[in-house]
Every structure is written in C-alpha cells, then in structure tokens.
Amino acid sequence: MTTRRRLGGFLLGGVVVTLLLAGFASPWASSQPDGLEKVATEQRFDRTAKEHATADGPLADYGVAGVENERISTGIAGFVGVLITFAVGTGAFFGLRLLRRTRAASPTP
C-alpha cells in the first residue's frame, strides 16, 4: 500500500470503542466458568489449581479491591486494564524500535 493516511483518528476511535467494551460491556459478560475451567471441573483436576501469587492484588480477578458493587468494580478494572495494556503494548513496540536503532548504529564485528 502506497497510501499513508494518518493514524490519529482511527487510534482515538479505537481506544474509545475499546474503553467502552471493557468499561461498560464487561460487567454484563457471562460469569460462567470458561472452557478450560469447565473441563477441569468435569475431569476433576480443578483441585490441583493453586492460589495465584497476586490473588490479593488491587485488581485481582478483574475487580477493584474495596469496591462493593460488582458491576462497577468490573467496569473500573476493565477501564484501567485497557489503559495499562495500551501503555505496555505501545511501550513494548517502542522498545523494539529502539532495539533496532541501537543495532543499526553499532558497528558490526
């Protein structure tokens, strides 16, 4: 593709849609066990699961510690999670680009 259209509008729209999904749709998602959890229960290996190392974290299990209302708790966790993931993802790819620059700049032996 030779066309180089700007990214700004698409990114802004994408972030808004993503925040709406995580913040306002996620509280209404199914809370039934997912495929692996269900199979683990049926096949009786669910009891081998150990407590998660960060199970007491402030956002553990997609809820905000201390927020009583479950839907609000999930919504805030989703909202914050999207911002964190966007930041970490962008950061990782920005790091990638630095990695390449350094490599290109350093003389090859």
Next chain:
Amino acid sequence: MHIPDGFINASTSLGAGVAAAGGVWGALRRAARTFADRLVPLAGLVAAYVFALQMLNFPVAAGTSGHLIGGVLAAVLVGPWAAAVVITVVLLVQGLVFADGGLSALGLNVVNMALLGGLGGYAVFRALRWVTPRTRPSVVVASGVAAGVSVVLAAIGFVIEYALGGTGNASTGAVFGAMVGTHVVIGIGEGVITALTVAAVLRARPDLVHGAADLPVEAPVRRAAAAASPR
C-alpha cells in the same frame, strides 16, 4: 483458557517457559525488522482491544462460557510476529495485574495462545488466503475460519502439556475429548468476533490490515470517483 498455577507440573511449565521465551524472542527480532515505526501505537491499540474482548465471556453451553483469544485477529491486523508480541503483552498484564493465568504457567499460556494460537492460526489464515480469491470477503472469511481453528490449536496445546505434566488423575484421552469438544464451540465465537472486527477495520482503514496488504487498493479510487461526481 488461562492455565492457573498447579495444573501442570514444574518441569513441564519450565520447559514451556523456555520454549515461550525462545519463540517470543524470535518474534521480537522479526517484528523489530519488519514493523513500521508509525504503527507502534496501533500495536498498543490491538493489545488493548484483545484485553477488552478477553473480558467479554459469552455463553457457549449450559454452565460454560468462552472468550476471544485474539491471536489470529492480532496477526491479521499487525502481522504474525507483532501479534505474538501483542498476545504475550496481554498475558503478562493479565497474569501480573489481574491474577488471571498462573505466573508459573505463563510459558504454557504463551505457547498455547501467542505461539500456537497466534502463529499457528496465522498459518491457517495464509493457507486459506492461498486457496481463495484475492478479495476482501475472502480476507474476512479466512480470518474467521482461521480464528476458529486457532482456538482448537490452543486447546490441543493444553492437552499436550497435560499429557506431559498434568497433575490431575484424568486420562489424556478424556481431557482431549472434553477440551476439543468445548473449544470447537468457543471457536465459533472467536471466528465471528474476529471476522466482524476485521470487516470493520477493512471498511474504515483497509491500509491498516496486514493480512489484506496484497489486495488492490480500492479506497482512493472510490474517493476519487466520489469527488468527481457532481453533487
């Protein structure tokens, strides 16, 4: 689909950790060579979108739900190597911040969802593109079908890990049947969500769909025609 600590023994988890580290390192190096600088924030957006969609569990059968994995979706949008990095970022955030997916199982989860689901699913996408016409509908359908298959690939990844180092007493055959049976159904949801998202991005910004980069450019032609028509 996120494996917690304890399901799989330490040696198998460690082995998967080594395989995951090697795979992600390879993906990072390839992405560093091929990923366009200006698309960096797009990769962040795709990661955030996959994170959000992974929270949206949909019912699949009585008492069971499923959610998007997003490996094929990410691969079709930003390319397979960048997608492996994107899904690994999502798994890291989920494991470290949201206590979803055990930290000792991180390698297992990366192997299943980022490598088998993402790279394996993208291979299915390319194969489907190869046998279908070079049109946008083909890209959408190939994305959806490959996404569905990728969920089953990830489920089979778990079964192999369970066979190698599962700590439970269930037979591998029973776990295989149950995992594949459940994830075929979840795969339908994965396929629908992936196809809808790819179709939406293709409409809005076809230039941002890596998996459609070989298609003839349509948008500027249409814009020129619209500008030429008297109104």
